[in-house]
Amino acid sequence: MKSNNLRKQLAIPYAIFLLLFVVLPLLVVIYYGFTNGDGQPSFENFINFFKNGKTVGTLIYSFAIAIITTIVCLALAYPVALIIAKGAYSKKAKFLMIFVLPMWINFTLRITALKEVLTLIEGNLAYHQFLNTIICMVYDFLPFMMMPLYNSLTKLDDGLIEAARDLGAGKRQVFFKVILPLSIPGIVSGVTMVFLPSMTNYVVLDMIYNSTYIMGSLIGSYFSAYDWHNGSVISIVLLLIILAITYLSNKYTDEKGEANRAR
Template identity: 70%
Template sequence: MKLTFLEKKHLVIPYAVFLLLFVILPLVVVLYYGFTDGNGNLSFENFIVFFSGTKTMGTLVYSLVIAVITTVVCLLIAYPVAYILAKGAYCRKHSFLMIFVLPMWINFTLRITALKEILSVLEGNLAYYPFVNTIICMVYDFLPFMIMPLYNSLSKLDSSLLEASADLGATSAKTLWHVILPLSVPGIVSGVTMVFLPAMTNYVVLDMVYNSTYIMGSLIGSYFSAYDWNNGSVISAILLMLIGFFTMFTGRVAGEKEVARS
């Protein structure tokens, strides 16, 4: 009996080794490259260069601007849609959610190509509005990823709470602000996580609409093409730290919600 337990437990070994070798180790290597100079000595030089250069800082700011606007626009469109699908006029039609999620399964480069063709007919030349086109394409790409988690969280919301709120005399705006929004924070957090980081790094979208301004992802792409592993690692390390902070922050928010609920 003891032996069989050992055997089941040991099934984890291949995946543990895989994670260690191909998930953890690559990140360690990237961080090592990022925090050392050419001779392997510990150095923050690379980061000082990045954070003091106007060009590199401009890239960081531009990626943050793109990511924030994309996330906000996605949220503004996805929230009403998710609410209507979960609690509104469409709440009994589960297949409708599928229609909104379906584009997720079509290759994103093909979807962007389609949108690009439409935009170039509407605008005459895509090069006129590179920034607006970037945002439109990003929103088009990521919208389903925002609708999904919001729907999941809103459909779990107890409808009797909304009725109670109305019975106690709250206006629908008050119900939205004091009941629906707070209870859907976990959905908002996971939606934002799914959109914000990809929007900071998905430089293919910018390439496809001829936006030649760099975002953080483009820097890695260009260092990769130049075989500059050190500088590529610096950017990766910066992104990793950003992701670390981001997940720590969102993790804490989600954690607080769970504490508040219990």
């Protein structure tokens, strides 16, 4: 009984923090999103959002950046994570550290350094804006894809791989029938950790091109202009998208986990 009371007391500061810095700001955003300039309930802000070609175009552009960034990160991280996790290396932690080390460097410094490198290679960054944005995003979020994949592949039972080989399965069959299906929880986790922040990340475009053509930057520009209603609408739309993606990824992971346990 005393331990339960102690836990409740220890949770009070955290609950107060959540109330002040998460719940109340969210309620303010919802209020501005569903009211007009006179404070009356209205869906006009949402109608204007989907009628505005700039905001819809920015949403599509943000989705494109997030999808391509996620695919490239997965394509680069999966083979490396598989080699490190299942390779015959005595110092796997050091190999993994090579990919994690950039996260220890300040984000602004990383992007500034990469901008200088790209400038030396291309001369004028304006020629390949989309490509350079993808490069910077991948450089920034690759470790977030690497870690879940590595953890998932490390926990994979080597006995299953050996059993598949003993039954005559080739390398390709072992990968597609054993390794890949069992590593799907890590893939889903990595995709979620890369897709969601890359869709709302505005620092890369702001630092390289001083551009607001991404959802995070568009929200910042509206709030900077004290346009609380339009800024709140975009925030709510992004929140709904993020909640939907998180729900679907969690549901898919749970279903896969139950299917694997049933086997």
